[in-house]
Amino acid sequence: MTNNRQQILCVWDFDNSLIDENSDTWIVEKLAPDLRGFMSEFHRAHPGQWTALMQQVFFKLHERGITRADYERSINDIPVSSANLEAIRLLHRAGADVRILSDANTFFIEAFLKHHGLSPLISHVASNPAHFDLTGQLRIDPYTLACPLPCPCQLCPANLCKGQVLSDWLHPVSQCQFDRVFYVGDGAGDLCPALRLSRPVGYVLARAGCSLERLLSKRLALDGLVPHLPQMAATNADPPAKIGAAGPWVGVWRSGEDVFQFFSSQLNG
Template identity: 30%
Template sequence: MAEIVVVFDFDKTIIDLDNDNWVVDEFGASDMFDQLVPTMTWNTVMDTMMKEIHARGKTMQDIEQVLKRAPVIPGVVPAIKAAHALGCDLKIVSDANLFFVETILEHSGIKDCFSEINTNSSYVDDEGKLRIRPYHDFDHKCNNPCPPNMCKGLIIERMQAASLAMEGNNNKKRMIYLGDGAGDFCPSLMLKEQDFLMPRKDFPMWKLMNENRQLIKEKIHGWIDGEELQHILLRIIKAITTIEEKQILSAVDHSKFQTIYSH
């Protein structure tokens, strides 16, 4: 059922907090972090904080152990596993970084459920420090409230273009997008009428969406917690599948009618 693409944000959509804040807080570096945030972009702040955490004698293994303690939203892991088992193509679009995201997904047993992880790049330098680099160049053009290092709308457009190039006008893929933050508003504007948006209620994306309803073309299904996320996501997948099955059966019946009539 690769006809359904499910795109997840990560922070406060899969895990129940912001993983950058979690790591900084766990290493007792919140004061320095709070001082830096007003002075530079978030992505640059996190790169700077990784240097500081390394200077305090913390290793990559220490960071990994902290990430493994990050709380995943109850109900989300079963939802992801179920959607994957049903044949959906699962992807992540997150303004975190690859090491943080992959570590948590691996620990939660769901990394292999995702065909694609779009997030800020990260690597370990020669001194053993985790370095974090932006996903997009800071001069990307976007009029929506996207951070300078990542426009999720551009990522969704790239996914849509890839599907169109592969399948042409016969492209029937439907997208389900789940998110919570202001940065998730831009990709919601890229979705089509046949797609679905699942914003987390009472979070920034929910507020922006309600203030700009006239710009939203896709169907909207809000959720509060992991249990509701799981219920709504699987219900949407089932509904899409049922429609597709009816269309296939109708096409088969029509083909049979043509064959009989031709005789």
């Protein structure tokens, strides 16, 4: 709880947001880089079926004798900014409810959190469920929460509408209200949750040079506002752009240091 007892929710995407890689492609590069061609061919033949692709990859890795320990060693080596890890610790100390919302899988995310000592600081992990069966093969199932109506972003995969998950978190049966909601993301799949937020409560932190920044910049231009999102400076307390008349405040970050300094200014300012 912050000094003014605000209720704060901070939601992180995982791949290329909390960490600096795509965890699925990282695992393949580390354990079986020759499968890159298979992944490309499957993705071209079955667009939008990434979770099904990864199940096939896990099957092939199992055939090669890849074990849980092999996965864990590779996950432990995923590049991550120490400043992002410190940002999560800072948020937790401030009493924020910190959650992860990702189209990766629960095993990768939970193994990463355990390795970095962050598991007790994360209240929810919403991702495609994954587990090891009795033979030691890693299996993944789709999250299967789609938007009940056509998604406003028109970009959500069939298995996971992040916007719907965020909406469910923001409007629970308990009617718990958050004073501020932060969303940290990078990709096209993060547009839907970004559009579910509104000022003055909602803040979106978009990674520079990635799809989310480009899509939000396009939305700004359509609304007749600035064509490009401003870069987040470590000295700024608030991102200075907003999407539409009531959309969230948005800023662009380039490094974990940007993210940490932003949260430091928000929580301690």
